[in-house]
Amino acid sequence: MQARQHWQEALQLPRYQDEKRLTRHGYKVYSQQDEDGIIAEILRRIGGTIPKTFIEFGVENGLECNTLRLLVDGWSGLWLEGDANYVQQIKTHLAEYVSRAQLKVGHAFVTTQNVNELFASHGMSGEIGLLSVDIDGNDIWVWQAVSVVKPAIFVCEYNASWAPPLSIAQPSDEKIYWRGTNYFGCSLEALTKISAQKGYKLVGCNFSGANAFFVREDLVGDQFHTPFTAAEHYEPARYWLRHLKAGHRAGIGPIVQV
Numbered sequence: 001m002q003a004r005q006h007w008q009e010a011l012q013l014p015r016y017q018d019e020k021r022l023t024r025h026g027y028k029v030y031s032q033q034d035e036d037g038i039i040a041e042i043l044r045r046i047g048g049t050i051p052k053t054f055i056e057f058g059v060e061n062g063l064e065c066n067t068l069r070l071l072v073d074g075w076s077g078l079w080l081e082g083d084a085n086y087v088q089q090i091k092t093h094l095a096e097y098v099s100r101a102q103l104k105v106g107h108a109f110v111t112t113q114n115v116n117e118l119f120a121s122h123g124m125s126g127e128i129g130l131l132s133v134d135i136d137g138n139d140i141w142v143w144q145a146v147s148v149v150k151p152a153i154f155v156c157e158y159n160a161s162w163a164p165p166l167s168i169a170q171p172s173d174e175k176i177y178w179r180g181t182n183y184f185g186c187s188l189e190a191l192t193k194i195s196a197q198k199g200y201k202l203v204g205c206n207f208s209g210a211n212a213f214f215v216r217e218d219l220v221g222d223q224f225h226t227p228f229t230a231a232e233h234y235e236p237a238r239y240w241l242r243h244l245k246a247g248h249r250a251g252i253g254p255i256v257q258v
Contacts, residue, residue, distance in 0.1 A: 022204030
């Protein structure tokens, strides 16, 4: 109760009153925290001309990720997951989507060396709607290596312990894995720099300080809070928010459009 009250009170601060700031638009459907709402608001602002296709890797069993809501809403895409047990769970939970090829599922550890080949081998190339990355380590380097697809929106985890102006990251090493500490991934400053080099603007972070949201430069317009800097959009680590009860446990089954 105290955690939820803190969240609600914090969102009343002057920082969050600008309607162009994305943070207050967050809510959860199937995402881990409030990413679903932020993604929906970004899509509303940039319009409906982008492809309704996605790629996400690091999805675990697929029931709590950034693109399941898009899938349910009629999008199609690719999930890549390195754990064979999770891959089997996805194929079981989402058999309806997999059977009609609306959702492609690949069992693979994504690296800087294989990322483009994996995308292309599953028929993903050119412009797509959204790319989401959460692998607790080489995220920034894999993103830097991506060349076969050009997403309209890019979502990536950052390490909120490394606040701006720190521009640091774990070295590119496929053997590094998260050990449950605050040593993982990259700082928001570093992620913003690499994304800018690829033609993307930082348009916001979610309130928990877990994910950063980027939009391709040609789609940004005047729809988002400026400046597009890490210092302006950084949110500190509020990881305790993930423990707030948000309704029933995530689940999925047959769904019809009404």
